[in-house]
Amino acid sequence: xxxxxxxxxxxxxxxxxRMDPIVRSRLDSDAYKLFMGATIHEKHPxxxxxxxxxxxxKDVRLADHIHVxxxxxxxxxxxxxxxxxxxxIHLRGQSYYGHTGLFKDGYIDRVxxxxxxxxxxxxNEETGQFDLRSGGAWMDAKEWEIxxxxxxxxLYTRSQLRQLSRAQMxxxxxxxxxxxxxxxxxxxxxxxxxxxSEFGTRRRHSFLWQRWVxxxxxxxxxxxxxxxxxxxxxxxxxxxxxxxxxxxxxMVYAALAAPDGPQAIRDSQYRMLQDVQSxxxxxxxxxxxxxxxxxxxxxxxxxxxxxxxxxxxxxxxxVEAAEEAIGFWRRMGQDPKKKLLILSDGLDVDLPGEPxxxxxxxxxxxxxxxxxxxxxxxxTNASNGFRGTVPGRPDLMRPISIVAKAVEA
Amino acid sequence: xxxxxxxxxxxxxxxxxRMDPIVRSRLDSDAYKLFMGATIHEKHPxxxxxxxxxxxxKDVRLADHIHVxxxxxxxxxxxxxxxxxxxxIHLRGQSYYGHTGLFKDGYIDRVxxxxxxxxxxxxNEETGQFDLRSGGAWMDAKEWEIxxxxxxxxLYTRSQLRQLSRAQMxxxxxxxxxxxxxxxxxxxxxxxxxxxSEFGTRRRHSFLWQRWVxxxxxxxxxxxxxxxxxxxxxxxxxxxxxxxxxxxxxMVYAALAAPDGPQAIRDSQYRMLQDVQSxxxxxxxxxxxxxxxxxxxxxxxxxxxxxxxxxxxxxxxxVEAAEEAIGFWRRMGQDPKKKLLILSDGLDVDLPGEPxxxxxxxxxxxxxxxxxxxxxxxxTNASNGFRGTVPGRPDLMRPISIVAKAVEA
Numbered sequence: 001x002x003x004x005x006x007x008x009x010x011x012x013x014x015x016x017x018r019m020d021p022i023v024r025s026r027l028d029s030d031a032y033k034l035f036m037g038a039t040i041h042e043k044h045p046x047x048x049x050x051x052x053x054x055x056x057x058k059d060v061r062l063a064d065h066i067h068v069x070x071x072x073x074x075x076x077x078x079x080x081x082x083x084x085x086x087x088x089i090h091l092r093g094q095s096y097y098g099h100t101g102l103f104k105d106g107y108i109d110r111v112x113x114x115x116x117x118x119x120x121x122x123x124n125e126e127t128g129q130f131d132l133r134s135g136g137a138w139m140d141a142k143e144w145e146i147x148x149x150x151x152x153x154x155l156y157t158r159s160q161l162r163q164l165s166r167a168q169m170x171x172x173x174x175x176x177x178x179x180x181x182x183x184x185x186x187x188x189x190x191x192x193x194x195x196x197s198e199f200g201t202r203r204r205h206s207f208l209w210q211r212w213v214x215x216x217x218x219x220x221x222x223x224x225x226x227x228x229x230x231x232x233x234x235x236x237x238x239x240x241x242x243x244x245x246x247x248x249x250x251m252v253y254a255a256l257a258a259p260d261g262p263q264a265i266r267d268s269q270y271r272m273l274q275d276v277q278s279x280x281x282x283x284x285x286x287x288x289x290x291x292x293x294x295x296x297x298x299x300x301x302x303x304x305x306x307x308x309x310x311x312x313x314x315x316x317x318x319v320e321a322a323e324e325a326i327g328f329w330r331r332m333g334q335d336p337k338k339k340l341l342i343l344s345d346g347l348d349v350d351l352p353g354e355p356x357x358x359x360x361x362x363x364x365x366x367x368x369x370x371x372x373x374x375x376x377x378x379x380t381n382a383s384n385g386f387r388g389t390v391p392g393r394p395d396l397m398r399p400i401s402i403v404a405k406a407v408e409a
Numbered sequence: 410x411x412x413x414x415x416x417x418x419x420x421x422x423x424x425x426x427r428m429d430p431i432v433r434s435r436l437d438s439d440a441y442k443l444f445m446g447a448t449i450h451e452k453h454p455x456x457x458x459x460x461x462x463x464x465x466x467k468d469v470r471l472a473d474h475i476h477v478x479x480x481x482x483x484x485x486x487x488x489x490x491x492x493x494x495x496x497x498i499h500l501r502g503q504s505y506y507g508h509t510g511l512f513k514d515g516y517i518d519r520v521x522x523x524x525x526x527x528x529x530x531x532x533n534e535e536t537g538q539f540d541l542r543s544g545g546a547w548m549d550a551k552e553w554e555i556x557x558x559x560x561x562x563x564l565y566t567r568s569q570l571r572q573l574s575r576a577q578m579x580x581x582x583x584x585x586x587x588x589x590x591x592x593x594x595x596x597x598x599x600x601x602x603x604x605x606s607e608f609g610t611r612r613r614h615s616f617l618w619q620r621w622v623x624x625x626x627x628x629x630x631x632x633x634x635x636x637x638x639x640x641x642x643x644x645x646x647x648x649x650x651x652x653x654x655x656x657x658x659x660m661v662y663a664a665l666a667a668p669d670g671p672q673a674i675r676d677s678q679y680r681m682l683q684d685v686q687s688x689x690x691x692x693x694x695x696x697x698x699x700x701x702x703x704x705x706x707x708x709x710x711x712x713x714x715x716x717x718x719x720x721x722x723x724x725x726x727x728v729e730a731a732e733e734a735i736g737f738w739r740r741m742g743q744d745p746k747k748k749l750l751i752l753s754d755g756l757d758v759d760l761p762g763e764p765x766x767x768x769x770x771x772x773x774x775x776x777x778x779x780x781x782x783x784x785x786x787x788x789t790n791a792s793n794g795f796r797g798t799v800p801g802r803p804d805l806m807r808p809i810s811i812v813a814k815a816v817e818a
Contacts, residue, residue, distance in 0.1 A: 167628040177583035219576040
């Protein structure tokens with residue numbers, strides 16, 4: 001059933017009387033895991049890592065909202081999932097940024113064989129948070145990240161929905177739809193050349209809501225909508241899949257270099273990019289400059305980095321990050337107009353009568369003003385844009401900021 | 410299935426491949442037909458009348474939107490309907506304005522035996538309108554009025570929906586929900602003593618939408634929501650049924666008096682009320698003053714009319730009508746604070762950022778300021794409040810003004 005045909009409120013209601021699996025396919029994850037995996041498989045096939053969940057929204061005591069058994073039930077279900085033969089065929093046959101045959105057979109075979117390693121979960125009674133972690137081969141353990149996030153987010157969503165009447169839910173979904181639509185219409189009207197991808201898997205309200213968001217973006221934005229990071233939605237909704245590499249790569253490389261001292265750690269970020277460069281074609285060579293601070297990263301950047309296709313700042317105000325990227329390319333003698341800048345940090349679209357969040361995509365796009373090829377990854381505020389939509393309960397449906405990071409390697 | 414559990418857009422989509430009956434029960438009509446019927450049965454059991462459809466929105470050529478066969482199919486289906494035994498039990502057992510046993514057994518037996526008389530329909534090629542009419546015993550023929558209106562309105566709705574994409578429909582319904590909800594919230598916030606009934610059957614977008622509207626009014630307005638005119642929704646949603654008498658009564662009485670000249674016509678409006686008074690208890694004695702103009706009606710009103718419980722102006726600006734009602738009661742030595750004023754003419758609730766229609770219930774209520782017991786019947790703008798909700802198609806979903814009147818008696 002297509003997302004847009006769902007009655008979200010009814011569906012949410014149904015959650016309250018039976019197990020409704022949140023993750024139903026290994027493809028329900030972000031493509032950057034697949035892209036990073038190619039390098040990991042080639043360069044670090046035996047590296048062991050531990051991923052751990054952290055809730056940065058400390059005032060939300062997750063264990064007060066989600067029963068640990070409910071969490072276990074979902075994690076156990078996810079752990080039963082394998083890539084199906086047709087999913088593997090899809091990964092192999094799919095084109096990524098126009099490239100087919102991107103991955104070597106050995107890598108795809110390894111993906112097909114992967115399983116989610118065992119996890120440990122307990123409740124920290126003092127903080128009210130879950131201690132949730134999973135260790136194993138980097139290739140396998142990294143897959144938990146997105147599933148941890150989508151499971152915990154959707155269980156949290158359900159816990160909030162249980163506090164709502166049927167009518168409150170109904171209006172909540174109607175308001176969220178109207179709001180998203182108004183934002184998309186504003187983009188089409190005011191910035192008809194701005195291109196957007198959907199990056200919301202990790203913070204989504206629910207699987208089905210994300211699906212509706214993607215369908216609606218596709219419908220309203222037309223050619224301005226260039227893809228989603230979610231491999232399952234991309235496959236089922238016939239849209240391009242998008243992704244780069246993530247902080248995870250630099251962090252694990254740094255952890256592995258740590259025994260060799262500070263200089264080795266600093267060098268590790270470039271060695272990681274060198275490894276990626278030897279595995280991924282140019283169109284997928286997008287670097288994140290800011291795992292340990294953008295300024296030091298760019299100052300010490302090796303010459304060859306100028307040839308990379310693009311730059312994805314992820315922890316800095318977007319216009320400031322854009323200026324840094326443009327400055328870097330100019331210093332290197334590159335034409336920024338031929339380079340790609342992917343912005344995705346807390347973006348939104350302001351609407352009249354609603355408080356903006358200071359990261360209006362349209363304003364950022366206008367500030368960049370064509371000096372480079374800017375494109376936008378829209379996350380939480382699309383896939384979880386419910387703040388203030390519940391009649392009489394402005395406290396509900398605030399997205400929480402959870403992450404799952406490699407904490408040991 | 411409850412209305413609020415419907416996915417309206419999906420449902421609308423489904424209409425395009427099979428016959429989906431619009432009228433599914435004889436109870437899906439307005440209660441004033443039942444109340445008027447008591448007098449008609451007693452005083453005019455043999456009177457023959459003809460009801461005819463008129464579309465006052467002449468620039469909408471209905472026959473260009475609705476195929477006459479589609480119309481026939483729905484009318485034929487409606488004609489097959491009889492009150493079911495349990496519906497008759499319901500009519501008999503139901504309390505109306507706190508009264509049980511309101512109707513004599515003979516009357517309910519006559520209702521149970523009623524069937525919709527044959528109709529004639531053709532297309533006027535010049536005007537693009539349907540010539541749709543039905544003649545028979547007043548008791549039976551009058552029942553077509555509401556069914557004509559709900560069938561033609563919903564077929565028109567469907568013709569508009571066929572022009573929409575799935576996403577346009579989805580947003581249209583979301584916007585209409587958000588808008589209605591905002592109006593209800595404004596009532597609760599700004600006029601917590603204002604009472605409202607739902608009167609939208611005759612102009613509704615669709616049966617299911619009306620149902621959603623009633624459920625939502627019940628949920629948001631709580632005790633401020635006092636009922637609906639629709640007998641089926643009232644029964645299924647456990648709300649009170651509301652109704653008075655309509656212009657129809659005065660018009661048929663006037664037509665019957667016409668052969669006796671102008672004075673007989675003028676007198677007929679009071680004779681009609683006298684007949685009603687002999688059949689209905691005080692709580693249902695609400696007069697419409699304006700079939701042939703309020704001023705002449707009140708000037709010549711018989712003394713006993715002062716004892717009637719209330720007054721329902723229906724073709725005059727509401728505050729002006731309220732002043733006339735209050736003036737009438739004062740002249741008669743009655744305390745207007747003990748009288749009921751039912752307002753229902755094109756009412757709406759203004760919202761910030763939307764053009765008002767000049768009939769804001771809250772403003773009217775404040776202007777009346779407690780000088781009489783005012784209560785509000787909300788029709789078209791609740792049950793068909795879709796104007797401007799379709800993305801990119803502001804021309805669609807304007808409600809049309811159709812009526813079905815007794816044209817011969």
